[in-house]
Amino acid sequence: MHKLNSKSCYVNAKKINEECGCFGIYNVENAASMTYFGLHALQHRGQQACGIASSDNSNILCIKNQGLLTEVFNATVIDKLIGSNAVGHVRYATQSENIIENVQPLMCRAHQGEFAVVHNGQIVNSQELRFELEQNGSIFQSTSDSEIISHLIQKAEGKMIDKIKAAANMLQGAFAFIIMTKDCMYGIRDNNGLRPLSVGKIGEGYCVTSETCAFDIVNAKFLFDVMPGEIIKITPDGVEHVQYTTNTQHKMCAMEYIYFARPDSDIDQINVHTARRNSGRILARNDEVVADIVIGVPDSSLSAAQGYSEMSKLPYELGLIKNRYVGRTFIQPTQKQRENGVRMKLSAVSSIVKNKKIVMVDDSIVRGTTSKRIVQLLKDAGASEVHVRIASSPLISPCFYGVDTSTYDELISARLNVDELCEFIGADSLKFLEVDEMFEGNYTNNLCVACFNEVYPTQLYSLGKILKK
Ligand code: SF4
Incomplete structure (x- = not known):
């Protein structure tokens, strides 16, 4: 024990x-x-x-x-x-x-x-x-x-x-x-x-x-x-x-x-947990990284981490724990408040990650600061290597459909390539899914992936004036 x-x-x-x-x-x-x-x-x-x-x-x-x-x-x-x-x-x-x-x-x-x-x-x-x-x-x-x-x-x-x-x-x-x-x-x-x-x-x-x-x-x-x-x-x-x-x-x-979405929801009749798990399996498919364990960033990445573990045959471990009782601190409405430190607590389990080469699965990288902190957290807890695997493609373009990534400044992948981003977050390696693999992972081609490939399904009217030409 x-x-x-x-x-x-x-x-x-x-x-x-x-x-x-x-x-x-x-x-x-x-x-x-x-x-x-x-x-x-x-x-x-x-x-x-x-x-x-x-x-x-x-x-x-x-x-x-x-x-x-x-x-x-x-x-x-x-x-x-x-x-x-x-x-x-x-x-x-x-x-x-x-x-x-x-x-x-x-x-x-x-x-x-x-x-x-x-x-x-x-x-x-x-x-x-x-x-x-x-x-x-x-x-x-x-x-x-x-x-x-x-x-x-x-x-x-x-x-x-x-x-x-x-x-x-x-x-x-x-x-x-x-x-x-x-x-x-x-x-x-x-x-x-x-x-x-x-x-x-x-x-x-x-x-x-x-x-x-x-x-x-x-x-x-x-x-x-x-x-x-x-x-x-x-x-x-x-x-x-x-x-x-x-x-x-x-x-x-x-x-x-x-x-x-919650993992127990079915979106257009496809279960969210199943789609995430499949995306994790695809992420592991041709990955030749040498590691000891797979961990997921709670909560939305746990299904993808499970899938990665199944495909790679690496053991799935609980390397990160989220404090579930954060109450009002869970509200993060503005960037200013985010910067001012209304934050939640995440713990790395030292006795699990110490001296281990870790594959850390996350769902996405937005600003990069969260990934950087988690990689540092794992290294501080004794992890010998942290290989970050992202169960989606780099977010390179803003969303105009109700998600709060409305400017390029909020998206680190709009500025840095994968190698530069790997260095920024302090990981030993970094890999994303391709856009085609996201369709495969989610079992459907009926997807908007505009923030990953800049192909918007509607006209953008005056909102589109911020797009890079
Ligand atoms: S996939 Fe489309 S709707 Fe969803 S966040 Fe990206 S741009 Fe917005």
Whole structure:
């Protein structure tokens, strides 16, 4: 038996922040409290703010605030949210500011009716649309791109489904919306399917979620994924499918598989853990490095490390341990706060890594500072060699679809080649997956890999002006 000695260091809690998590539930008793539990399963997608709106078929009440779910809601607060329909949101601010007006659900109360909106993703033509809407008299409450759909719906003619169709056809970029009126619920996915949205059955009702891991917590059964360019309408009669555009392709964000999603989620019906494990196997396929053990950086890299170990036949060990009870320090909303040291604790297990040649598997390298600290941590704990293996390609270009890598400055692989990066992080060797291997690893070609190959699936409008020519 090993006596576990460990060296600790502080590294940034998260390398990249995902944009948001959406959850909706329809025709289910205590809908708000079920939504609260559903959102708990999505809390990894956003920790800055959260909210729930519920409907009793005649009124919609919304409660939201900055903070984690456990900070914003308790039983007394949830009890105020009556009704059998509800939508909820957990938020990480990407492009728009972290102000209370931007916290979702966003409410629209108008003489034509009221509705609540939750959104995951980023609208790339938001500046153009907002300018046009403001020119035509719209007054925005927030700085969030998510509010644009409310104004577009208000301005469109016809029944609610026609208004949503018209609005969705004007939006470009990454979006998965859930819209709740007093008595209906709608799920909408962008025409490239960049962000996930799945529908499940729960008793006589339905639930809609950004990730399928939220089905388990409320005991719902997966029914289907909303397809790119599709609107689903949920009423007491069931689910209606409406294709708002046939100009579609399937470009799920590769980072959902690599890093964002929980391993127990199925994204477009591919299990995230299985995809990561397969990527780790491919990473090991032609690797001739001589090493004693394989370790993964907790948590998102553990599946890939397992796959690497299986293919390489090197033993998989627990060389790094994450402190799970970091509470509020888990919130890392701005680069300034990251630099100012709101950090989590990661420990290297000395008795496992000492005098060992280690393959350290990680999911990605963003700024490089986290990898550098972890390599140093392992060496301080006695590792004789640290060979870093990354289960994705170098991140060379910004994301405009709701992930907070919006400038080249944030991406070290945009400036350094692999050898220079290896030297920067202090590793003994460094290897990435090729882009083709990422498709193979994730069992699908239906991926956006724009931040790895600069091929963006949409026009970028004014956001694209920062791209290198
Ligand atoms: S650019 Fe990268 S992070 Fe953004 S949606 Fe595409 S794969 Fe995901």
